[in-house]
Amino acid sequence: MIRINEVKLPLDHSEVALHDFVINKLSINKDQLVDIHVFKRGYDARKKNDIYLIYTLDITLKDVDEEQLLTTFADDHQVKKSPDTSYKYVAQAPKDLTERPIVIGMGPCGLFTGLILAQMGFNPIILERGKSVHERAKDTFRFWRTRELNTESNVQFGEGGAGTFSDGKLYSQVKDPHFLGLKVKQEFVAAGAPAEIIYVSKPHIGTYKLVTMVEKMRSKIIELGGEIRFETRVEEINIDDNQVTGVTLSTGEVIPSKHVALAIGHSARDTFKMLHDKGVHLEAQSFSVGFRIEHKQAMIDAARFGKNAGHPLLGAADYKLVHHCKNGRSVYSFCMCPGGVVVAATSELESVVTNGMSQYSRSERNANSAIVVGISPEDFANDPMQGIALQRQLERNAYVLGGSSYDAPAQCVGDFLAGKTISQMGDVEPSYKPNVKLTDLSSSLPDYAIEAIREALPAFNKKIKGFSNADSMLTGVETRTSSPVQIKRGKDFQSINTKGLYPGGEGAGYAGGILSAGIDGIKVAEAIALDMLNA
Structure with a gap:
């Protein structure tokens, strides 16, 4: 396909304006134009009474030598070859898998860490201190009505994370050369989000839609072999000779694993203290x-x-x-x-x-x-x-x-x-x-x-x-715009002084918002999967 960038048209342009622009821009016949796919649509409102829509378009053609067309437009920054935006899994779990990775927290980062690990066959165990999103919503609305606060089930804690009770914005300024943000949005659409979030420049979902989407994504993880435990607080991360060996729950149960994703969000202050006391490297942020x-x-x-x-x-x-x-x-x-x-x-x-x-x-x-x-x-x-x-x-x-x-x-x-x-x-x-x-x-x-x-x-x-x-x-x-703590990690996404601990998302200082946290969750999942295969 051919991509045309920075297509600028009036706010109220006609339905055929995009077709006319493409035909004129590429100097092709209308019969050679098969399809126009809107990859992105934004607007320019710098002149509020003269607003333009700005498109990025992917064009499917027939009876056209695309290589020759690209050569013709080699000096035109608007016309390029459409990149491959499909998501490719970096690993597949072996059938004789003996270890299950643990994911702590089920906000956007933990959700996507768990989902991607499940899609690759690694059967993750996800531990969430709060309640399921439906029960959590009840507790949150009750607090707003009655002032009765549940400190483990509220805007900050519970399935979906803090982003569930927000505007549901899905845009970020993080560099994303591998189109991981598109994978995040595609999974959201598959779970019931409006299709427009794929292409509008400032997509958002809103709280009520997020609640039902999170439930559907949870079901998908379970269907793929993942396990999710709610109202399960991690009391301690077990470390032996700078290597994670598992976690101890508040109930006293110990779950062994040498691969633990830490996606705790920016408000898990007790967990930050536990990590600090155990010598995990933290820095002020x-x-x-x-x-x-x-x-x-x-x-x-x-x-x-x-x-x-x-x-x-x-x-x-x-x-x-x-x-x-x-x-x-x-x-x-x-x-x-x-x-x-x-x-x-x-x-x-x-x-x-x-x-x-x-x-x-x-x-x-x-x-x-x-x-x-x-x-x-x-x-x-x-x-x-x-x-x-x-x-x-x-x-x-x-x-x-x-x-x-x-x-x-x-x-x-x-x-x-x-x-x-x-x-x-x-x-x-x-x-x-x-x-x-x-x-x-x-x-x-x-x-x-x-x-x-x-x-x-x-x-x-x-x-x-x-x-x-x-x-x-x-x-x-x-006060909670971001975490005051960064849990430093290396290029392998592991803590710089604790092997097997994978800090991710907002709480660890590597994201700021739903989309960037989801992207970071995918990266953490990929790093865990590759390390487990090479162990």
């Missing part, structure tokens, strides 16, 4: 802290898309913002959720943590995003355990500021910028459940973070008119 900001989605749509707001191909508008402050800090938007809600995301008692979530429709009245400030390891003595301590301190402080009831502290942007204590709620109604308590947010974060956010919000207003309107709502605190 940068993370960010801040607030969730909410605006009317209609305002964001108008600011980003102008007269094209509401167009079905554009959907609810998003944004991505960054500001470099005078005090040396950077403030940026993170995990923007169009048409979504702010959710209670704590996994520890007497703590408040926020996150954003939206459904596939993105039809809620508010847009929300984290507005966060970068925290470097130097801010917590380059000690990964101190990074966790800083997160915990801010979360417990937010709990007190919110009234010690799991309500979140909140403040209108106008009051926050003016340094006022409290006035009253404005036109933007906060969506956080159980509830919010209006208060002064200036004591909820370190002084340098408050200073930086106060500088950044008016700067963001220059990019999106109305962003720092007085009625916009801030809800605190956002």
Whole structure:
């Protein structure tokens, strides 16, 4: 096939416009054009009232010498040979397999580590401290309604991981030369995701669809010979002479294995401590802290898309913002959720943590995003355990500021910028459940973070008119943007000082979001399979 990149057409182009473009571009007859496959579709909204769709197309032709055609277009960056994007398994388990690999955690990284190992015949054992996704959803919604927190079954812990209660974004900036991201999306489509996630530039799924998809992927792993245990917490990873020998569960059961994938997510703080105490090499890693900001989605749509707001191909508008402050800090938007809600995301008692979530429709009245400030390891003595301590301190402080009831502290942007204590709620109604308590947010974060956010919000207003309107709502605190810990691994994906331990995903510091975590899970599975074959 022939690939044509950077095909730019008006937002409301006709149905035949793609065909006409291809025929004219390649100088072929219409009878020679067999099929046009949209590999990717995005948009250019830099001029909000003059928006274009941008396509990458794979073209099937007949009665055409493709090699000669490629020679003719050798100097044209738009026309290339379509790459092979199919996924190829790196190994197949032998029939006399005597060892089963263990996967700890069933977020996106653990899910894909387990799935790929199962597809290659290695019969993985997946251990998840939380509940199955359906039961976990019940516990999570109950907490939002009643303030009854289950510390093992919540937004952070359980089948599907933290990404289950999010916007379900499926795009990433990681390099992906082997199209592993396409494999992730294809598996999601096979499990019930909309087919469009394969080709749109900013695909998303939404929470409710993710729940049913995760269940179907679990069934697939079991059908292929995998074993999944819920409500099964790993108490200890057993290590002998720097070699993993298995795991000990909280029940006392020991499961032997020399290949353990660690896909624990960014909130398994007790597991991080256990690894640190056992001498597994951990390093401090940068993370960010801040607030969730909410605006009317209609305002964001108008600011980003102008007269094209509401167009079905554009959907609810998003944004991505960054500001470099005078005090040396950077403030940026993170995990923007169009048409979504702010959710209670704590996994520890007497703590408040926020996150954003939206459904596939993105039809809620508010847009929300984290507005966060970068925290470097130097801010917590380059000690990964101190990074966790800083997160915990801010979360417990937010709990007190919110009234010690799991309500979140909140403040209108106008009051926050003016340094006022409290006035009253404005036109933007906060969506956080159980509830919010209006208060002064200036004591909820370190002084340098408050200073930086106060500088950044008016700067963001220059990019999106109305962003720092007085009625916009801030809800605190956002602390779990990423793991404060990196579990260092080598090129073989094993811990640099613990053979047989394969750290992966967000918790280990190698991913940031559902897609990149899924990609990393595939890489971990491949590394385990190859090592098991060569053992």
